[in-house]
Amino acid sequence: xxxxxxxxxxxxxxxxxxxxxxxxxxxxxxxxxxxxxxxxxxxxxxxxxxxxxxxxxxxxxxxxxxxxxxxxxxxxxxxxxxxxxxxxxxxxxxxxxxxxxxxxxxxxxxxxxxxxxxxxxxxxxxxxxxxxxxxxxxxxxxxxxxxxxxxxxxxxxxxxxxxxxxxxxxxxxxxxxxxxxxxxxxxxxxxxxxxxxxxxxxxxxxxxxxxxxxxxxxxxxxxxxxxxxxxxxxxxxxxxxxxxxxxxxxxxxxxxxxxxxxxxxxxxxxxxxxxxxxxxxxxxxxxxxxxxxxxxxxxxxxxxxxxxxxxxxxxxxxxxxxxxxxxxxxxxxxxxxxxxxxxxxxxxxxxxxxxxxxxxxxxxxxxxxxxxxxxxxxxxxxxxxxxxxxxxxxxxxxxxxxxxxxxxxxxxxxxxxxxxxxxxxxxxxxxxxxxxxxxxxxxxxxxxxxxxxxxxxxxxxxxxxxxxxxxxxxxxxxxxxxxxxxxxxxxxxxxxxxxxxxxxxxxxxxxxxxxxxxxxxxxxxxxxxxxxxxxxxxxxxxxxxxxxxxxxxxxxxxxxxxxxxxxxxxxxxxxxxxxxxxxxxxxxxxx
Numbered sequence: 001x002x003x004x005x006x007x008x009x010x011x012x013x014x015x016x017x018x019x020x021x022x023x024x025x026x027x028x029x030x031x032x033x034x035x036x037x038x039x040x041x042x043x044x045x046x047x048x049x050x051x052x053x054x055x056x057x058x059x060x061x062x063x064x065x066x067x068x069x070x071x072x073x074x075x076x077x078x079x080x081x082x083x084x085x086x087x088x089x090x091x092x093x094x095x096x097x098x099x100x101x102x103x104x105x106x107x108x109x110x111x112x113x114x115x116x117x118x119x120x121x122x123x124x125x126x127x128x129x130x131x132x133x134x135x136x137x138x139x140x141x142x143x144x145x146x147x148x149x150x151x152x153x154x155x156x157x158x159x160x161x162x163x164x165x166x167x168x169x170x171x172x173x174x175x176x177x178x179x180x181x182x183x184x185x186x187x188x189x190x191x192x193x194x195x196x197x198x199x200x201x202x203x204x205x206x207x208x209x210x211x212x213x214x215x216x217x218x219x220x221x222x223x224x225x226x227x228x229x230x231x232x233x234x235x236x237x238x239x240x241x242x243x244x245x246x247x248x249x250x251x252x253x254x255x256x257x258x259x260x261x262x263x264x265x266x267x268x269x270x271x272x273x274x275x276x277x278x279x280x281x282x283x284x285x286x287x288x289x290x291x292x293x294x295x296x297x298x299x300x301x302x303x304x305x306x307x308x309x310x311x312x313x314x315x316x317x318x319x320x321x322x323x324x325x326x327x328x329x330x331x332x333x334x335x336x337x338x339x340x341x342x343x344x345x346x347x348x349x350x351x352x353x354x355x356x357x358x359x360x361x362x363x364x365x366x367x368x369x370x371x372x373x374x375x376x377x378x379x380x381x382x383x384x385x386x387x388x389x390x391x392x393x394x395x396x397x398x399x400x401x402x403x404x405x406x407x408x409x410x411x412x413x414x415x416x417x418x419x420x421x422x423x424x425x426x427x428x429x430x431x432x433x434x435x436x437x438x439x440x441x442x443x444x445x446x447x448x449x450x451x452x453x454x455x456x457x458x459x460x461x462x463x464x465x466x467x468x469x470x471x472x473x474x475x476x477x478x479x480x481x482x483x484x485x486x487x488x489x490x491x492x493x494x495x496x497x498x499x500x501x502x503x504x505x506x507x508x509x510x511x512x513x514x515x516x517x518x519x520x521x522x523x524x525x526x527x528x529x530x531x532x533x534x535x536x537x538x539x540x541x542x543x544x545x546x547x548x549x550x551x552x553x554x555x556x557x558x559x560x561x562x563x564x565x566x567x568x569x570x571x572x573x574x575x576x577x578x579x580x581x582x583x584x585x586x587x588x589x590x591x
Contacts, residue, residue, distance in 0.1 A: 006473040027078055029436040030240035032201040037444050038077040038183075040194040041392065041451050050074070064191040067108045075191035079183060080108075083197060086179055087112040090168045095176070096121065098213045100153075100163035100425065102413070103127040103184040104140055110185075113148055119171075120148035123216055125161030125425070153425070154221045161425040164413045167210045175206030180412050180427055182276070182395045193394035194274065194448055196441070198411055198429060202239045205246060209427070212248040216425055223423075228252045234259065242433035249414065249428070254288060254421045256428050260398070260410055263430070264295045269404045270313030270494050271296050272445040273355075274395040277320045279417030291417035292398060292410075293318065300358025313494040316355045317449055318362070319393040352392055354452055356487075365456055399442045403497070407438030 003009035027036040042060070050071045054063060064072040073080075087109075090097060097116055100123040104110065113120050122144065127136030135141065135154060144150050153161040165180040181197040183189050200206070212231075219227050232252045236245045247256035264271065278291040290298075296316070302308045353362035396416050400408035414420050414428035431437060471477075481488040 004475060025078070027082065027440070029440055030242075030434055032240050033242075033244075033431070033434060033437055034082075034199045034201075035181075035437060035440055036077070036079040036082045036197045036199075038079040038190060038193075038195050039075050040077075040190075040192055040394070041448065042075065042192050043392075043455060044451070047071070047075070060192070061187065065107065065187045072191055079195065079197050080190050082199070083109065083179065083183075084112060086166075086168065086177075086199065087115075091115055094171045095119070096169045096171065096173060097166055098169060098210055099123065099166040100161070100213055100216055101125065101185050102160065102162045102164055103186045103189065104137055105186045106190055107187075109190075110140065110144070113144070116148060118149055121151070121213075122148055123151045123153050123161075123163075123213065125153045125163075126155060128160070151217055152221065153216065153219075155223070155425075156221075159223060159423050159425075161216075162413050162415075162420070163216070163425045163427060165209055165213075165427060167206050167213060169206075169210070175203050175210045177201040177203075178206045178209040180209070180429060182397075182411065182413060184394070188391070189394065193391050196395050196397065196411060196444065200239065200244065200429070202237065202244070204237050205239065205244055208235055208237070208246050212246075212427065215248075223250060240434065242431060245430045245432075246412075247414075247428040247430070249421050249426045250423055251421055254418060256414070257290075257292065257416075257418065257421050260292055260416075260428070260430065261290075261295050263400055263408050263410075263432070264292065264299070264398070265307040266406075267299065267309075267312060267400045269401045271299070271316075272314075272397075272399045272402070272442050272449075273316035273318075274393050274397045274445055274448060275316065275318045275320065275416060276391070276394045276396055277415050277417075278318070278322075278396075279415070279419045281322055282418070289418045293322075293416065296398070297355070297358035311490075313490060314355060314357050315446060315449055317393050317445070317452065318353045318355065319351060319391065321351055321353075321364075352452060354449060354456070363453075363456060365452055393448060395444075395448075397441055397445060399438055399445060402435070402438035402442040403494075406432060407435050408432050409434070409438050409441050411441070 001009040002012045002015065027034045029035060047060075051060065051063075054071070060071070063069050064075060066072060087097075091112075096119045097113070098121045099113075102125050104124060113122065124137055124141055124144070126134060129136055141150060141152070155161045164182070164184055165178060167178050168176050170176060177200060179197060179199050181195065183195040183197050189195055215227055215230055228250045229252060231248045231250060232255045234245050234247045234256070236243050238244075245259070247259065249256055273293070273296060275291075275293050278293045280291075282289040282291070282294065296314065298305060299307055299309055299312050300314060302310070352365045354365065355362045396411060396414055398408075398410040398416065400406075400410075409431045410416075410428060412427040412429045414426040415424075416428070420426050480486050481492060483489060
């Protein structure tokens with residue numbers, strides 16, 4: 001229906017597009033690369049509804065700690081079942097596991113490890129240790145030592161044995177694949193913190209992780225110089241036509257961060273990110289100690305900066321209060337010491353901040369935004385949402401130019417700061433050239449961003465009902481989205497491209513089921529196709545070839561059919577669905 005206002009609407013068949021086909025959601029973005037996400041943001045109305053339906057008096061920790069509980073299954077998204085599937089497949093094949101874990105308390109994952117018996121080789125750290133035991137995993141360590149091969153990694157203050165990876169080997173210890181990412185093997189890691197898991201089904205990369213496992217095992221509870229020396233050089237592998245570079249830390253001179261900084265400084269279109277506890281602000285004259293967050297934000301700062309680009313699209317979420325970064329952008333006062341709370345994301349009043357660029361101060365979310373008190377009474381039909389903990393966003397991800405010529409994904413257990421690089425056990429996997437994978441991570445980031453942005457908006461409305469006056473019944477609301485130089489237009493251009501969309505023609509829909517088992521053979525894809533595949537900000541298609549190569553001849557992207565219909569999938573659940581989308585055919589201009 002099209003018209004100048006609600007009283008003058010008419011049906012325009014020529015603007016309609018076909019219904020998109022049925023699709024099966026999968027995290028398989030290339031034959032040997034897959035990524036999975038949970039739905040760990042619990043400050044949401046659907047979680048509130050689930051709790052209302054639960055037996056009176058039950059707490060969320062009781063629910064998410066119960067295997068096969070519907071709320072646990074929903075919050076863990078595709079991430080938990082994929083980890084379970086990985087372990088089950090390895091067990092059926094008679095394989096061995098070599099794992100390095102920071103924390104471990106999830107009953108379902110523990111039970112799966114126990115089934116391997118002596119074929120499970122587990123380096124178990126002491127987690128976020130505190131006196132008097134200095135071992136968060138003390139209880140489960142004692143239990144598992146009677147069932148699997150446990151190797152203690154009890155590190156001292158100033159260090160964290162922070163890895164979260166598992167290498168799957170065959171019965172002869174030959175590496176097959178590896179699971180890494182940000183997810184701790186805990187109830188909260190699976191369900192109440194935003195997390196991701198990356199599976200690399202490549203023997204060479206798996207061998208690299210197994211070599212790292214052997215180095216950690218040989219180090220015992222210490223950090224010998226030989227460990228950092230071995231980690232200070234990385235290997236790059238070719239997987240499905242793209243580059244995969246795993247970094248392991250500690251390193252000697254932050255070589256991992258230097259590699260990442262070069263890619264950040266080379267971004268041409270945009271950078272998206274999720275950070276958890278990256279570290280403190282560092283002065284301008286110590287760039288070698290900067291967190292990668294500072295490097296990203298620096299792209300929007302003009303003074304004495306060869307990497308300045310005011311048109312670079314930057315969006316992200318940070319779960320840590322960092323003086324001079326999440327609090328304000330003023331330079332530090334000489335001699336002024338940062339607050340002690342800057343290192344502990346569980347204590348500040350504003351533990352999560354939203355970034356829409358590197359110049360404007362971030363939106364520091366209040367407790368009422370992270371933990372809304374009663375949305376239903378203050379904003380239409382929205383309901384009371386769930387109380388939460390200080391750790392909300394645990395993913396550590398940077399995505400560079402997801403729809404550009406060289407898309408980059410950086411993820412792993414690494415908190416993306418100097419402290420992690422120099423003091424911890426961690427891994428950082430950098431993948432260059434895989435467009436569908438980059439699009440998927442970009443969509444996950446912007447979905448997290450928009451969730452908190454909406455909560456923030458609702459809270460502002462609660463405090464001042466005049467903030468929003470309802471929907472406009474004319475087309476004037478579109479003006480800001482089409483105005484040259486506007487933030488809205490820049491947003492559209494980043495996600496949809498600058499070219500005019502083809503006018504959609506109505507045709508009969510065709511059903512196409514796509515799953516992890518139906519991926520085509522590896523092939524290269526242009527960045528233009530990659531952008532088409534992510535037209536819908538909160539959805540991502542997996543009906544595409546994999547990899548990207550600048551200059552390769554373009555062909556019609558699988559996610560946009562010949563009539564202009566988009567084939568979209570939501571990434572945070574396992575439902576089969578049909579997405580109904582329309583193309584307006586409107587030109588959005590260039591920037």
